[in-house]
Amino acid sequence: MSALLEVDNLKKYFPVRGGVLNRRLSDFRAVDDVSFALQHGKTLGLVGESGSGKTTIGKCILRLLEPTAGSITYAGADITHIKARDLRRLRSEIQMIYQAPAASLNGRMTVGQIIGEPLWIHERLKGNAARDRVLELMHVVGLKEEHYYRYPHEFSGGQQQRIGIARALAVQPRLLVLDEPTSALDVSVQAQILNLLQDLQDRFDLTYLFISHDLGVVRYMCDEVALLYLGKIVEVAATDVIFEQPKHPYTQALISAIPEPDPDMQRDEIILTGDLTLATGQGCPFAPRCHAQLLDQCETLPPPLLAIEPRHQVACHLHGESA
Amino acid sequence: MTDLLNIENLHLEFDTYDGLVKVLAGVDLRMRRGDVLGLVGETGCGKSMTALSVPRLIPMPPGRITAGRVQFNGEDILNKSESDMEAFRARHLGMIFQDPVTNLNPLFTIREQLVDAVLYQQAQGKKVPGRWRGFAPSARQLRQDAHERAVELMRLTGIPDGDRRIYDYPHQFSGGMRQRVLIAMALAGDPDLLIADEPTTALDVTIQAQILRLIRSLVSQLGLTVLLITHNLGVVARSCERVAVMYAGRVVEEAPVRELFRNPKHPYTRGLIAAVPQKEVTRGGLEGIPGMIPNLIDPPSGCRFHPRCQHVMSVCRQTVPAPVTVGEQHSTSCYLYEAPK
Ligand SMILES: Nc1ncnc2c1ncn2[C@@H]1O[C@H](COP(=O)(O)OP(=O)(O)O)[C@@H](O)[C@H]1O
Ligand SMILES: Nc1ncnc2c1ncn2[C@@H]1O[C@H](COP(=O)(O)OP(=O)(O)O)[C@@H](O)[C@H]1O
Ligand code: SF4
Ligand SMILES: [Mg+2]
Ligand SMILES: [Mg+2]
Numbered sequence: 029m030s031a032l033l034e035v036d037n038l039k040k041y042f043p044v045r046g047g048v049l050n051r052r053l054s055d056f057r058a059v060d061d062v063s064f065a066l067q068h069g070k071t072l073g074l075v076g077e078s079g080s081g082k083t084t085i086g087k088c089i090l091r092l093l094e095p096t097a098g099s100i101t102y103a104g105a106d107i108t109h110i111k112a113r114d115l116r117r118l119r120s121e122i123q124m125i126y127q128a129p130a131a132s133l134n135g136r137m138t139v140g141q142i143i144g145e146p147l148w149i150h151e152r153l154k155g156n157a158a159r160d161r162v163l164e165l166m167h168v169v170g171l172k173e174e175h176y177y178r179y180p181h182e183f184s185g186g187q188q189q190r191i192g193i194a195r196a197l198a199v200q201p202r203l204l205v206l207d208e209p210t211s212a213l214d215v216s217v218q219a220q221i222l223n224l225l226q227d228l229q230d231r232f233d234l235t236y237l238f239i240s241h242d243l244g245v246v247r248y249m250c251d252e253v254a255l256l257y258l259g260k261i262v263e264v265a266a267t268d269v270i271f272e273q274p275k276h277p278y279t280q281a282l283i284s285a286i287p288e289p290d291p292d293m294q295r296d297e298i299i300l301t302g303d304l305t306l307a308t309g310q311g312c313p314f315a316p317r318c319h320a321q322l323l324d325q326c327e328t329l330p331p332p333l334l335a336i337e338p339r340h341q342v343a344c345h346l347h348g349e350s351a
Numbered sequence: 352m353t354d355l356l357n358i359e360n361l362h363l364e365f366d367t368y369d370g371l372v373k374v375l376a377g378v379d380l381r382m383r384r385g386d387v388l389g390l391v392g393e394t395g396c397g398k399s400m401t402a403l404s405v406p407r408l409i410p411m412p413p414g415r416i417t418a419g420r421v422q423f424n425g426e427d428i429l430n431k432s433e434s435d436m437e438a439f440r441a442r443h444l445g446m447i448f449q450d451p452v453t454n455l456n457p458l459f460t461i462r463e464q465l466v467d468a469v470l471y472q473q474a475q476g477k478k479v480p481g482r483w484r485g486f487a488p489s490a491r492q493l494r495q496d497a498h499e500r501a502v503e504l505m506r507l508t509g510i511p512d513g514d515r516r517i518y519d520y521p522h523q524f525s526g527g528m529r530q531r532v533l534i535a536m537a538l539a540g541d542p543d544l545l546i547a548d549e550p551t552t553a554l555d556v557t558i559q560a561q562i563l564r565l566i567r568s569l570v571s572q573l574g575l576t577v578l579l580i581t582h583n584l585g586v587v588a589r590s591c592e593r594v595a596v597m598y599a600g601r602v603v604e605e606a607p608v609r610e611l612f613r614n615p616k617h618p619y620t621r622g623l624i625a626a627v628p629q630k631e632v633t634r635g636g637l638e639g640i641p642g643m644i645p646n647l648i649d650p651p652s653g654c655r656f657h658p659r660c661q662h663v664m665s666v667c668r669q670t671v672p673a674p675v676t677v678g679e680q681h682s683t684s685c686y687l688y689e690a691p692k
Contacts, residue, residue, distance in 0.1 A: 077555035184643050214393035214582065219626040219639030226635060241555065244585075248628035248637060271630075285560040287585020289627050291608050299564055300557045303525045 030104065031065035032235050033089065033203060038062045038098035040084050058084045060259040061098070063333075066203075071229070071236040073246035073267070075282070076256030079304055082239045084259075086205040089237070090124050091115060102203070120150050123196035127208035129188030133180040139166070139191055140176040146198040165194040168231075169224060186217035190224070197228070207239045222249060243286050247271055252339075255279050258304060258313045261333055265340035275342045277320040312345065320346055353425045355544060355576055356382040356405065361419035363400055363600075366412060370648040374400050376600040376655070377419070379674070382544070387570055387577045389591035389608070391584060391623075395644055396597045398580045402546050405578075406440045407431075424543075441475035445537030447530070449549035454533055455521040461532055462517040465501040465539070466494065472540030473497070504535040507572075509565055527558035531565065538569070545569075548580045563590050584627055588612060593680075596620045599645055599655040605674075606681035616683040618660045654685070662687055 039062075041055035059081045066072045074082050087093040089100055091110060099108045102121065110118055126132040133142055143162045147153040153161065163173060169190040180188055189209060196204060206225070210218040222245065228234060240246050246253055247267060254264040255278065263276040274280045281298040300317045308316060311327040318326065323345050325331075333343040363375035375397050382388050390398050403409045404421050407428060421428045423443060431439060448454055456464060470493065488496075498517075505513030508531040521529055530550060537545060547566065551559035567590060569575050579591055587594050587608065594611045596604045596619065604617040615621045622640035642659040645651050651658050657667040666686050674682040675689055 077557065186643060214644075215584070216393060216622060216626045216640035217643065219628075219637045220641075222628070223635070223637060223639060243556075244628045247630070248632060248634070281557060285556045287556075287559070287583055287589055288629060289584035289588050289612060289624055290629070291588040291612055293588075297560065297564075299560050301561075303527055303555075303558060305525055 030068075031101075032068040032103060033066040033237070034099075034101040035065070035085070035089070036063050036099045036101070038085065038088060038100065039096045040081070040088055040093060041096045057259050059088065062256075062259070062261055063098075064254050064261065064264060066235060066237060067251075068202075068235055069229075069233055070251045071238050071249055073250035073253040074237060074239045074256060075241065075243060075246055075253060077241060077304060079258075080256040081259040082241075082256060083207055085256075086124060086207050086237065086239055089205055090122055091118065092124075116150065120199040121201055122203045122205065123199065123201040124205040124207060125189075125192055125196055125209045127211050129185060129192045129212070130180060132192055133188060133195075135180055138177050138179060139171070139183075142180070142191060143194045143198055146195060150199045161198070162194075165197055168197065168228070169194045170220075184217070185213050186221060189213065189221055193221075193224070193228070197232070200232075201234070203235045203237070205237045205239070208241065209238075210245065211240070211242070218245070225249070243282055244288070255282070260313065260343065261341070262314065262343045263341065264333075265337075269337075269340055275336065275340070275347050276314075276344050277318050277346075278314050281319065312343075320344075354381045354422070355384045355386070355424060356380070356578075357422040358401065358404065359420050359422070361401070361404060361421065362417045363397075363404070363409065364415050364417055366415065367648075372647045373650055374414075374600055374647055375404075376650070377671070378597075378600070379602055380595055382576060382578065384543070384576050385574055387575075387579065387590065387592045389587035389594045390578060390580045390597060391582065391587050391594060392597035393582055393623075393644060395647075397600045398582075398597055399548055401597070402548055402578060402580055405544070405546065406444050406446065407436055438475050441472055441540055443543045445540065445542030445545045447533045447537045447545070447547045447550050449552050455529055457521050460518055460520055461505075461524070462498070462501065465504065465517065465532065465536055466497045468536040468539040469497040469500045469504075470494070475540070500539070501535075504538055505532075507538065507569070508532070508535040509561075510535070525558075526554055527561055530554065530558075530562055534562075534565065534569075538573075543576060545575050545577045546580075547577060549582070550579070551586060552581070552583070559586070566590060584612075584624060596623070599650060600647065601655065601671075601684065602674075603656065603685070604681075604683040606678065610678060610681050614678065614681070616677050616681070616688060617656075617685050618662055618687070619656050620683075622659075 038059055040059040041057050043052040044054045044056050046053045062085060076082055088095045095108060099106055107118060140162050143165055144158050147158050147161055171190055180191060210221050229236060238249050250267050253267050253270045254261050257278050263279045271283060274283055281300050284298040298319055302317050311329055312331050315322060315326045325345050331343045331345045331348055333341050334348055335341050336347050358378055358380040361375050361378040365372040365374055378401050392398055400409060502513045502517060510516060510528060510531050551562050570577060581587060591608050594606060594608050595602045598619045604620045615624055625638040626640060628637055640659055645655060653669050654667045654672050657663045664686060672684045672686050674684045676682050677688050
């Protein structure tokens with residue numbers, strides 16, 4: 029089985045500027061050597077706290093951002109440095125769904141125009157043919173025909189997200205990068221959208237890169253999960269492995285912090301001290317917050333991401349060769 | 352024992368360009384001293400407005416309370432004068448809100464803001480430090496005391512190095528630390544009731560866990576009474592002793608936290624719990640609640656949940672269900688549980 033998407037040693041550094049000349053003083057490593065593979069038809073979850081680099085990875089894949097280093101392979105072709113004229117073709121293969129539906133929809137266009145625009149751009153489809161396709165897409169995502177001439181602001185957040193999904197589907201993509209698609213929604217509406225996404229995946233044979241900070245949602249949606257901490261993957265494995273046998277102390281803490289709606293749930297809650305800003309730039313980035321018994325190298329050597337099982341990788345000295 | 356807080360049949364409307372929005376339609380809520388009550392429900396159901404009716408911070412106009420009352424310690428709040436209200440807030444209430452960024456002034460150090468909060472409480476007659484009783488303390492002595500109290504509050508809320516960090520500006524603190532500062536400010540006057548409106552919603556999960564633990568420890572250390580508002584059932588399950596579930600301007604169910612999660616009665620509560628992707632739920636198994644929250648300009652008749660309810664009966668469309676007792680300290684407003692007349 030070959031991967032539909034492969035990301036190898038991806039780096040995205042942002043310049044930190046300062047001084048009177050606004051010179052580049054140093055680099056901020058938003059994504060720092062990230063590798064993963066996403067199999068056709070599957071869903072890979074990308075989890076981490078805000079600022080961990082999730083959106084940046086998504087934008088690099090869509091080539092909305094230029095990677096600093098590394099390579100991105102889609103359906104066997106290297107798309108890392110794809111030419112501007114080939115971008116349109118790429119965008120008909122890979123689409124992105126954003127967290128804030130309102131901000132990502134043009135408020136001056138009707139729902140029909142919003143969903144129809146990509147049909148015109150990519151297929152030069154217009155008139156009745158376009159209208160029929162738009163109505164079909166609206167039906168697929170659970171919008172009604174009478175919504176065609178309405179404007180996005182007339183809709184609730186959940187309905188707006190449906191509009192965004194219909195627009196993304198218009199070009200018949202194979203891969204969707206979903207960037208916190210339900211974070212702004214209430215739980216009852218979130219459930220509707222998650223179920224819709226699952227239906228669409230089965231129906232159109234879609235592959236998802238599912239970005240979220242909500243581990244409960246990720247558990248429901250994903251086949252595999254990668255956890256990010258400060259731009260690096262700290263653990264990746266099949267979803268049930270991540271939830272049943274988390275190895276990285278950060279994964280363990282995140283899982284224990286899921287606010288489950290069950291007051292009886294017996295668990296050893298791990299409360300981390302401090303926040304992301306504590307990283308020292310040396311050793312393991314998580315070391316200053318780690319609740320495990322630290323080894324000497326934790327504070328001096330960055331732990332590499334190593335396979336402890338065939339499909340389970342962890343970046344932690346406690347689970348390395350030396351442990 | 353009289354209730355610390357007793358909200359009865361509260362009705363609130365907003366006059367808007369599009370029409371009259373019937374935001375609260377008969378909210379009942381009681382709290383005793385020492386209660387930790389969670390108020391849950393989805394966006395727009397009236398949680399914040401219910402909470403803001405206690406300090407009377409609802410903007411009026413456009414808001415208007417058309418019926419009901421709010422009692423604190425047996426005293427009616429709604430007809431107090433504005434100046435009495437100011438003293439009342441300072442003496443009895445502490446408040447924290449969702450977004451720590453907008454609630455701290457970036458131009459002043461934590462010391463200036465926290466010391467001000469303490470001095471303000473004192474000016475409102477809350478506390479005269481024991482050792483000055485009988486003397487009129489100088490402004491400098493008061494400030495010195497307030498400084499010490501501020502550092503003490505920072506320690507209490509788990510801000511390390513308070514005596515040094517008190518000179519920092521808000522931007523030098525992380526989101527979680529700023530939320531702690533706001534909690535410290537809310538505690539400055541030793542409030543009888545702490546109102547926390549979505550205190551962890553803007554925070555990452557690991558920081559949320561820290562803040563919830565802090566609130567729990569303040570409850571046990573200080574015997575605080577807390578009204579915790581959240582849209583997150585998991586937050587309630589972790590932090591509260593009792594829960595009130597709101598839907599479209601009414602409390603539809605109320606119970607001790609275990610009872611509510613083990614034995615939810617109202618179809619909305621059940622739907623809300625079933626909509627959370629929990630451990631056991633496998634692919635395709637999550638249940639949403641069909642439809643969406645109603646427009647409160649023209650709210651559904653009778654039970655406001657009826658257009659989304661699977662059990663709707665004709666009576667549900669006609670009259671508003673009254674709360675019925677369905678278990679120990681457990682009540683719900685739904686015709687499914689009303690004994691046939
Ligand atoms: N255009 C940019 N310039 C500078 N820094 C950026 C830029 N975009 C993102 N960052 C920084 O990169 C880090 C990762 O951001 P992001 O990918 O948005 O994280 P996430 O989506 O996980 O919250 C953050 O610290 C953010 O401030
Ligand atoms: N100033 C206002 N004018 C008109 N409507 C308002 C105003 N403030 C709040 N509302 C409405 O009151 C309802 C309840 O709001 P709120 O108490 O903030 O809900 P919650 O805190 O549960 O999300 C919402 O439908 C909101 O639109
Ligand atoms: S009163 Fe009727 S409509 Fe309302 S929740 Fe109960 S059964 Fe459903
Ligand atoms: Mg992001
Ligand atoms: Mg609110």
